[in-house]
Amino acid sequence: MTRDPLLQPYRLKHLTLRNRIMTTSHEPAYPEEGMPKDRYRAYHAERAKAGVALAMTAGSACVSRDSPPAFNNVLAYKDEVVPWIKGMTDELHDHGCAVMIQLTHLGRRTGWSKGNWLPSVAPTHHHEAAHRYNPKLLEDWDIARIIQDYVDAAERMKAGGMDGLEIECYGHLADQFWSPLTNELEGLYGAQTLESRTRFVREVLAGMRAKVGDDFLLGVRFTADEATPGGLTDDEGLQIAQMLKAEGLVDFLNVIRGRIHSDPDLSKVIPLQGSPSAPHLDFAGRIKAEIGLPTFHAARIPDVATARHAVAAGHLDMVGMTRAHMADPHLVQKIIEGREDDIRPCVGATYCLDRIYQGGEALCIHNAATGRELTMPHVIQAAHTPRKVVVVGAGPGGLEAARVAAMRGHDVTVFEAADQPGGQVRLTAQSPRRREMIGIIDWRMAQCAAHDVQFHFNTWAEAADVTALDPDLVIVATGGLPQMRLYEQMTDLPHVISAWDILSGDVTASGDVLVFDESGDHAGLQAAEMAADTAHVEVMTPDRTFAPEVMGLNLVPYVARLQDKDVRMTVAQRLMGVRKDGNRLLADIGSDYSDKRNDKTFDQIVVNYGTLPNADLYFDLKSLSRNLGEVDHDALIDGRAQALSPNPDGSFQLFRIGDAVAARNTHAAIYDALRLIKDL
Template sequence: MSNDPLLQPYQLKHLTLRNRIMTTSHEPAYPEDGMPKDRYRAYHAERAKAGVALAMTAGSACVSKDSPPAFNNVLAYRDEVVPWIKNLADELHDHGCAVMIQLTHLGRRTGWSKGDWLPSVAPTHHHETAHRYNPKLMEDWDIARVIQDYADAAERMKAGGMDGLEIECYGHLPDQFWSPLTNELEGPFGPQTLESRTRFAREVLARMREKVGDEFLLGVRFSMDETTPGGVSEEEGFRIARLLRDEGLVDFLNVTRGRIDSDAALSKVIPLQGSPSAPHLDFAGRMRAEIGLPTFHAARIPDVATARHAVAEGRLDMVGMTRAHMADPHLVQKIIEGREDDIRPCVGATYCLDRIYEGGEALCIHNAATGRELTMPHLIPVAETPRKVVVIGTGPGGLEAARIAAARGHDVTVFEAASDPGGQIRLTAQSQRRREMIGIIDWRMAQCAAQDVSFHFNTWAEAEDVTALNPDLVVVATGGLPQMRLYEQMEDLPHVITSWDILSGDVKASGDVLIFDEAGDHAGLQAAEIAADTAQVEIMTPDRSFAPDVMGLNLTPYLTNLQDKDVTLTVARRLKGVRRDENRLIAEIGSDYSTKLQDRPYDQIILNYGTLPNADLYFDLKPLSSNLGQVDHDALSNGLPQNLVANPDGRFQLFRIGDAVAARNTHAAIYDALRLLKDL
């Protein structure tokens, strides 16, 4: 038996959990037709077989037709969900993992123009900032119907073999009843007392218990303190917990703090990189100490040391490490085996959550196998025949290629023109708030060092340097260089600098500064944050919204900083040209919506326009390769090996990845490397 607090079993009523680590409810948006089919099951099974004790699935499963998914949630109101739930529960149980599900009615947090086009319902007429749908004020028959829907959904989950469930209260319909800010009903469910505000949730739990019996675990995930004037206060949060305990309605509490009705509020409940670790842990610990019910909690607990402290100091009974398990599904197994240094770190980028809204599925910024368990391996098998591999570039894509090739047992040599690894990630990590991003590079460098990858830094590799090694495979991961040409123009823009110049510290901003941002990514906003410390900054974009690739949660800290520094945000305006007039730069400003042009003076103009491939070496090597650089897209899309032969006299296979192909992002570069190298 281990003495590690995290590896101690925990008795939750009749259920024995094998350790203290769980994945809390989250919806990766992998269901198909509202059902948790093979992709969904494989995602959770990967973590279960590696040792996680409890998987709280869904985030959340919808109990009613008038609670259509905000994004591809499980539909718990359909009877056909039962066999899919059973497949999921059976496989996780086979791996020794307990499995529960989170149920919800979203209330005003969803919209009428989805699903069956039924009006959303809530105990308030007011829309929610994040979702902007005006709900119908619930009538008595709506309340009775939804309570029954919850109970019926619970019965389906029990029939599917789940060990229990929790109802989602913060931000969702139960919380909309018990928060004074969102309850304007009259009658027994109205805002007049705490008992009347919590009556809906208490009746839901009581009706569920009638349906599922005492051997099925019930809990709530709720905000102990909405941290908003007029909302549920800390004192009321404790009163609600005592009410649920004293009426015997719940077997556990899953607690958090804050609200989720806007991006700004959600970013405090789900903290991003640059924020303190475990900001609500001590608060959750007080709930556990004062209420005495089994207590779960998750909020930026990304590392084993913090999780161990939470359990060892009695703050929690079960510690949620959800994003950490998206980065490394084998986290628990590595703790058990004494390989904590081998754990792929969560860097807090929150690409996983923002990606749901941008692309309809959760993906980890630097584990491309997450969510692709049916086609991509988390563990790289050793190849039958060792080969010689040369990689050029040590950005995230190049290092991933080197890591995977070395894990396959190949002889790997890496060339890098700079003195340090990292590529654009190293620029990103110059910002204090985003310095954790360097973990993407540090982990891969450690993995490569453990597998004897040979590195040549300060080396601008030429074709002769590569061919002299007689490689079997060459991967060009040389990234891109800043694009200096405006939209559909063929000449580089004169007199401007780039966001990279600001991020690197090579240029200091001063005076009146324009940042023209057509890339819409992090680099433009990071440059604005830095420039605003020493200059008056305007960010201009031709889009109708700025930084569309950054998305809501990650946009929040940028907006906070930029608004505090009085940065001007200008949308739907396009930079057409720049000329120098004595000591100032004159920007010619136009728009896609009008032919009107105007001149505006600035002291500096910073361009953030994405990158162009730095691919000269690739084209030098292309005629020497067996595939002439070609990629079999069908094989690539289906996770199959690359076997194209376009030049029988070629000496090696050649591929380029990441921004050396086209300007994309970190995840794309890593995914390129994984699916090209995993079968080499």
């Protein structure tokens, strides 16, 4: 028996949950044709078999045809969803995990140009800032139809073996009714009273209860305080909760605070790295104390200590650790086994969510197996034959290669030119707001230490250093160096510095500074953010929008930080050349949109144009290798070991990964390493 608050079972009506940890509703965008098929099932099953008590799937499943999937949502309005739901719930139940689903109608948070090209609908004419689609104002027949759609979807979920469901009531149609900011209706569902604003949700829940019975759990994930002038207040949120309880409509509450209609507001509901942990926990505790219903909550609860406090202090009955489970799906198992130090940390990068909001699939920045459970292992298996492995470079890709190789039982040596590991991640972590990123490196160093990886720091490895170890396998993970040429020009720019010079602190910005951002990624904006503390900054991009690779949520803190600084954003202009002008620099500025050119003077010009591969060592070793550096792409993709040997006289296999191949990102480097080394 354990006294750990997180590992205590919890009785939710008739359902016993084996511990207090859940994954809250989120849409990883893995459905195929709107169905939660094998990839979707495998993702949730990995967490279920490792001990999570409750999987709240979907985020959210759409109940109506005029709620087309903005985020590749599950289509709960289709009858063919039932067997796919059944397959998933059966497997999760076999692992001892309860399963529920979140249902929604997106309302104005989607658009007419998706799905069947039906107009989006809402109780307001106003569009949502994040999606910009003007909705049709709901008519009475729309409301009746959608209520029935909710009820029918609930019946499908029960037929699929679900233990229950929750309705999404933050930012979607349900709470668009009850927010004073988004209800322009009159009459039964109109804006005049709290009772009329909540009628839609109450009728949905009453219809569901009549259809599914008392042995099927119903709840709401709801904003109990929009924290916005003119919006729903905390007192009104409490009144809604009391109303739902008094009418016997819900079995649990899942508490949210804030709005999600814009990226800045969404970043408060789903807090980013650099923000305090669990910012809404006390508020959720207040709801639990005053209402007395079972209470769930999730908002930046990234670590076990915070989750344990949430339950031990009585703030929550079930604590959501969703992003934490994307980083480490075996989190609960490691708590049970006393291996908390082994948990891969969520570093708050929000790469997972930003990819969804850009129309992609959820991926964890430093767990390349998440979402790839059908092809990538979360648990590394030992190799049949131990080999001697040399890794050159201790950035994220190199450390992942060393970690995986060592866990497979290989003898691993790592060379690193710097005095400490990290590569570009260490540059990123120089910014106080992004210092959590170093967790990507610290966790891998701890894993390598536990598996006896040998490190040689302050060592610029040359071919002779590598071959002296008589390796069987060499991984070149030497990263890249700043690209200092302009677009399609073959010579380096004179007189300029790189974004790395600013990020590292080697150069302090002063005077008038141009940050020319050709890559549109974090490095450009982070350099601008740091430079703005000591200089007047202009951020210039040839793109039609600045920092296109810094996705919605992560863009918010940069823009917020720059608001009160002397910073100018210039789009659709290109740096064509630089020359000296006394002790200043004259920038030749043009555009891809016209032939017009003009000059402008600056004290410093900072260029962010990605990296060039630092691959000299790879090419020095290439002729000595059995595979001549060649990668069998079919084997790599199919999960088979690399076996090419065009040079049988070679003494080792040679591969390069990450930015040593081409400028990409942290996730790409880690994925390169995992899918290559797991089969070697």
